[in-house]
Structure formats: C-alpha cells, structure tokens
Amino acid sequence: MPITYIGKTTHFKGKTLFEILSNLKNFGVGRLVVRSAFQRYPEPTFYIIKKVEPQMDEENKFGRVWVEKCFRGKKVPGVREVTTSYKPDFCLISKEDESYYLNYELKEPKVERILPREIPFPPLLREVLLREQKGQEGVMENELMLELHYRKHVLTNYRVADKGETPSESFRYPGLSPEFLEGIKVNYNA
C-alpha cells in the first residue's frame, strides 16, 4: 500500500540526528551525516560526528553533538556544535560512500565576489547631513557616502572592495529580473 502523507507539507526529509545516532555503535562517532536542506548544492556538504552527549530523554530526541563541518566542499576549521540536531532533516552516509565525501576536492576556486564599499545615503538623511555640514570646511558633497558593514564568516567567497576598486556586485534597484519593473518608472539617479 502506498504511503499517503496527511497534513501540511514540509521541506524536511529524513530523521532527527539522534534518531540516527542512537542506533549506531558509540553514537556514530566518526560517521558522516548530511542535511537534506544542503543537498541542493552540487558540492558535498556534510558533518563528521566527533563527540555526542545524549540527554537520555524518553524519545531520544535531544542531546548535544559536536561535528566537523564541511560546507560546499570547504572544511570549516575546528569542531563545532550542531544547533539543529532536533530537525528531522538528517541522513546517514553509508560507509561505502564516505570516501566520495572525504576525498572531494574543489576543482576550480570560486570566483570571488567584490562587494561595494559604500552606498549613497537615503535622500532625506543626505539632505539633513548636508545642511548640518554646510558651514564646516573640508566637506565635499560627493564624499558623503554611507559605509557598508558585512557579516563576517570563516567561509566566504566575497570581500569588500578596496578604495577605488570597482565592485562586481551592486545593490541598486532593480534586482535580478527587470520584468517586475515593466511599466514602472524608476529614477536611477535618486
């Protein structure tokens, strides 16, 4: 009889991490698991189990797991704790397939994205700042730019542009597809 699912659909596919680990010898230390959410990337994304502390609750659902992470073929340095172990989204990798994950090498280094260093101020704020600085010397109108701050992470393929460097990305409206702007007039200079 085919399985029929009832209820709201979910993006998750698999089991919770402890459903898998509690069936394995030594709580699966040394084995590989993947999250199906990250299977959408062509490069392998996986966790190597390093240390497990089960909470010994009735459903065997909770506990703490420390892993070595690999995201899109790049290894994240250090051992980190999994914060999403309760999500039913994990799959175990069989021992035959482990070599593919462990020996994967990135063929081409990704193209580095150069993000803009600064953007113009919002119009009203710019006007306010200009009025404030009217009397002061050594202030150029063109230099009035808002400096951007980006999140920092170990694995990033982007960097902030140096002074005078042209960035590869831009934050100007319109975004990806201009078809959403059909029939709408946008003042790009504003």
Next chain:
Amino acid sequence: MLENFTNFRLLRQITRQIQFIRYKKRPTPARKNIWEPPAPSKYFRISPRPVIPVKEQEELKHLYDIYRTHFRALRHFFQCEYEKTTRLSIAVAEKMKEEVSEHAYLMEQNKLENERVAEIRKARRKCDMAKLDDELSQAEQSLSQLIQEERKKLDELVLKEKKMNSTYITSQTLETAIEDALDNLTTYDFAIDLNGVIYRDDKKESTYI
C-alpha cells in the same frame, strides 16, 4: 460601598461573582482569538501551502538582502554619530579636562600626605629601635643572672653530696657494714594504723605522731 469593602469576607464573596469582560465583541469580519479552538467544521481542513513563483521569491530575497545590508549600515552610522555626541562633545571634553586636573591635584595631595606620614614613621621607628635595644640588654642581663643562680644551686648540691659521701658503703667498708647490720637486727613484721601507731604482736609499741 467602600465601607462594605473593609469586610474582607464580603469582598471575597463579591469578587467571586464578578465576571470580567476583558475583550470586546469581535469586530467584523469576525476573527477568533488565538486561544480559541478551531471551529468544528474546520477541524480537518488543511490549509494549502502558498505557492510563490521561483522568480518572484528570488527577487524578494534579493530585495530583502539589500534592505538588511542598507539598514545594518545605517544602524552602524547612527551608532557612530551617537558615540561622537557622547564621547567627543565639548561638554564631555571639558569634564574630562576637569577630571584630569582634579586627579593631578589629588595625586599631589597624596604625595604630600605620604611624605608627612613617612617622617612620622621614621621618628617612630627610631624610638621603637631604641626601646628594642634596651629590652635586649635587659634580657641579656637577666639571662646571665639566671645562669649564675643555677650554677650556684648545682655547686651547693655537689657539696651536699660530697658530705653524704662519708656514709656510703664502699668495698672497704662492706665487711663492717654487714657486721653492723647483723648486730642490729630490725623486723618489719608490724602493722600500723591511721594515727601512725605501730603494733607488734598485738601490742601497742610506739607512735610517730
């Protein structure tokens, strides 16, 4: 009414009967409150997941990314501006100057006070040292006196023992001592009562007291 409220039993009875209406009647279109259960006719209804076109979702995500980046930058800008007003404003700078000068003044005062106290301490220590020297010399004297007294006592003891020496039984006087003992026999077969009276063969002999 208020007088009645002083009676707590009555107050409790009244408050039990009151039913508070915390929310007004639902506005139209009617919407149930979050703690109310679903209507019986809607128990088994499963609302379908909203379908968003991929392109539209990507566009929305991109726009949201831009929004977040811009707002982070703005927040940072305002934070810096605020810090400028608080840390580097003229009033703050003046206050800082005042604090620095006050600190210097206090340090000077502290130095003077330390010098004053140091002089007092020096004099006191000198006095203390003199006292200590006195005490030491006194102690030495008393110790030498004690030693002399002890020596005197020992000498006296030696003299006394030397005097006693004449009564000791030596190998030369052994024969005479034995003969003397045999001549003057003493029997220790006697009883003694609490008053020190000696009884020999049930006869009262003598008293020591």
